[in-house]
Amino acid sequence: MAKVTIDGRVIEVPDGITILQAARMIGPEVAPPTMCYHSKLKTSGGYCRTCLVEVTKGSEIDPRPMPKLVASCRTNVMDGMEVGNLSSPKVIEARKSVVEFLLLNHPLDCPICDQAGECHLQDLSYEHGSSKTRTDFERRTFEKISIGEKIQLHMTRCILCYRCVKVAEQITDGRVHGVINRGDHSEISTYIEQAIDNDFSGNMIDVCPVGALTDKTFRFKSRVWFTKPVLAHRNCEKCSGNVNLWFKGDEVLRVTGRKDQWGEVEEFICNTCRYDKKATSDWTVEGPSHVNRHSVISANHYEVFTKPTEFKLNDVKPLAIQEGDKS
């Protein structure tokens, strides 16, 4: 077990987990934002640099501070570590710069982008960015590319988080979806634009934090905040069958995987569930999905009040609780 302090909040966590995971265990108020890290994808994270934190004390054994800000998603905790997230002016400044860098070539075409309303970059820039841009150079643009029949790649919006590449590598079989070119010319590609013919390829859409990968069966049908997310399941032989249905009136406009509190897909779903089961009769509806009340999607969305999902701290307890137990 390692005792870690993040923004003055102390927690005891198992060895070998990352600073980000420890911060998430404490709660969303100290958890650094992430764009490229995805807990269900191995080796993801470290690229976007939005989760940079300052380690003011390395560990109990070696208390020296780390010389640079570190990516919390890829840095493991040590016993006695002290981390500054929002309490560190350096981190706030660095995060602001990262947002500026990410938006430098991002088209800001939110009014016509399908991702608007559930876009992580929108949230990030709202929370950590500045209201003005300091660049007047022409933005980088790419041609749109079809990745198979169902997925549209709009590289202009991409922030190169590599999540979709990891999906292609780890969840679908055969890597047909990599990165070509380098630097700011880097491009997500299917290499020779080959269609991805795989049962789980649709998950790339769900993991994309921006509007670079969109569902062709849903594109331009509706703004997401006019649709109602509903939890549903079906017996599927390929995947768990646990999904979110997005209704507009009686019609199912799209099917996506369920996302957790951090915007990460809980269980990857197969393409049959995603694209082919768009009748209400295909599904057993469980009830309205939980939508964060700060999200635009929560407008006109009613849900049964339940206590916010508590963390399952099987072997992890915040210190305060432990102390309470003793008394």
Place this chain on the structure above:
Amino acid sequence: MGKKILLAHDHVPGIQGYEVYRQNGGYASVEKAIKTMSAEALVEEVKKSGLRGRGGAGFPTGMKWSFLAKPEGVARYLVCNADESEPGTFKDRYLMSRIPHILVEGMITSSFALGVNTAYIYIRGEYYYIVSILEKAIEEAYANGWLGKNILGSGYNLDLYVQVGAGAYICGEETALLESLEGKRGNPRIKPPFPAIAGLYGCPTVVNNVETLAAVPFIVNNGGEAYAQIGIGKSAGTKLISASGHINKPGVYEIEMGITVEDFIYSDEYCGGILNGKKLKAVVAGGSSVPVLPADKILTTPSGEKRLMSYESLADGGFASGTMLGSGGFIVMDETTSIVENLFTFARFYHHESCGQCSPCREGTAWMEKILHKMIDGHGTIEDVDLLWEIQAKIEGNTICPLGDAAAWPVASAIRHFRSEFEEYVKNPNSIKVVRHYDLTQNLVNA
């Protein structure tokens, strides 16, 4: 004349071939190491020598070697980083093309010291003509029993391969190099784990620069202490400096560390003074990524002493008034050079070479180049200078690998030391612009 170690036999005709190299004492270190020394003793000897990594960072080689994890039954690798791509640096090219066997010998001895049975030379694609030189040297080493199975009857096996990169600056970063060597896209890995624990194919790996490995034979032959006596303080031994720019005698020089910078630039033994008797304006002392220093700061340290060619003396004063020895790419600029235009060239390079993995470097290098391009075209404003300063500060330290820092430092130092020139440039771009474009038509008329 300073002491020469690496280029001691450079003048001997035919030193590129095995026979001549052997006659001049070549491969003695392999014999000595394998027949009389243990691996631990070799590492100890290198530690004593004070040899430091010659690729740029200057990390003590012996210490790096002792960090190598040695789990039972797991292969270990030695990789020679011959991906010399820092602008201004061409020392390894010279060494490998002139005396390829010194690298092969150094790698055999080092591999024995590290208990490595497979070693690689990762060389950049642009050095294609050196590949054949190295391969011939390796072939000769195999033919004479220095490589292969059961070397010198000791039961020690070693295979040495040359792997050609595809020409990316980023593949000189050790983890990107390993990725590329494994056949993947050359993106730097996130550290930790360091290569000493999990490097090539996930096995413990040591990555060393060409010049570092080439210094090992001398250390083994003469002992670590003999090497430590050369040079000054913690900067032990000799260093290859590739001098270029506005000097009378550009080229690769082997210097004993501790000579003064002034000597190096002006003495006839080395650079031979500034071209056409002009005045010295600035020096980039260790390859394009280290901070540029104006003439007064490169010649004297902040305390007023003469600056020496050594790791410590060049770094004296931190980044405020010092620089780094780096990889030894010594670029001299005379008074006619425009710092702004020089910086644009560097910025363009880093933009081109950024791997695009992490956002500050990917977007920041491109942004800096665009701003400098705008200045060069005469549309810069005074705000752009401040913006450049801010962008470099945002990149530095926030990236996965040191390329971000390498791109930020030249910008930072140029603005720090030559701010007035930037201001002048944006106010009146034409007045100080030197003739950049080679006028072909006019030259043809003149001819």
